[in-house]
Every structure is written in C-alpha cells, then in structure tokens.
Amino acid sequence: MSIYEEVEIEDMFFDEEQLVYTYPCPCGDKFRITLEELHDGEDIAKCPSCTLRIMVIYEEADLPELPEDDDEDVEEEETNEITQQLQSVSVKG
Numbered sequence: 001m002s003i004y005e006e007v008e009i010e011d012m013f014f015d016e017e018q019l020v021y022t023y024p025c026p027c028g029d030k031f032r033i034t035l036e037e038l039h040d041g042e043d044i045a046k047c048p049s050c051t052l053r054i055m056v057i058y059e060e061a062d063l064p065e066l067p068e069d070d071d072e073d074v075e076e077e078e079t080n081e082i083t084q085q086l087q088s089v090s091v092k093g
C-alpha cells in the first residue's frame, strides 16, 4: 500500500464525541482514524471514499486518553499508564 502523505496529529481535527481524528482528503472526503486505533499502535488513516491513506505522526503519550469500559485487554498496561500520568505531571515547568 502507498502512503499519500505523512501528517502530524496536531494538524488533524479531533472529534471529541466520536473519538476520531480526521484530515481532508484531496478527493473531497476525509481521512479518518479512531483514537482507539492510535492507542493500538495503528498509524494509518484511511479515506472511505478512495484508496488514499496517510501516515499519522504522533506520540502515544500525547494522545487523549480513551474512555474506560471500552477495551478489555489493557490489564497490564494500566499500571504503565498511571506511571506515565505521574511522569507527565511532574515534568511540568
């Protein structure tokens, strides 16, 4: 598969209700990737109307958190997330 473009996640639009990042596609539709996919390590956003794809440039630590009760296979990662949160709090300044 080919990548049309690499896009920084800051340049994408985040829909807080649907938890989806979108970015305008040249075909007139929008590339889209869900926050859940990003947390899963997925970084390819697809356009539903054509075959183009973009690669999303992001830091997993910078992603908004997923709402709970959505995913079940995160048991081991929970402690990691808490550690990360503590770190990001103490990094301030």
Ligand SMILES: [Zn+2]
Pocket: 025, 026, 027, 028, 029, 030, 047, 048, 049, 050, 051, 052
């Ligand atoms: Zn398209």
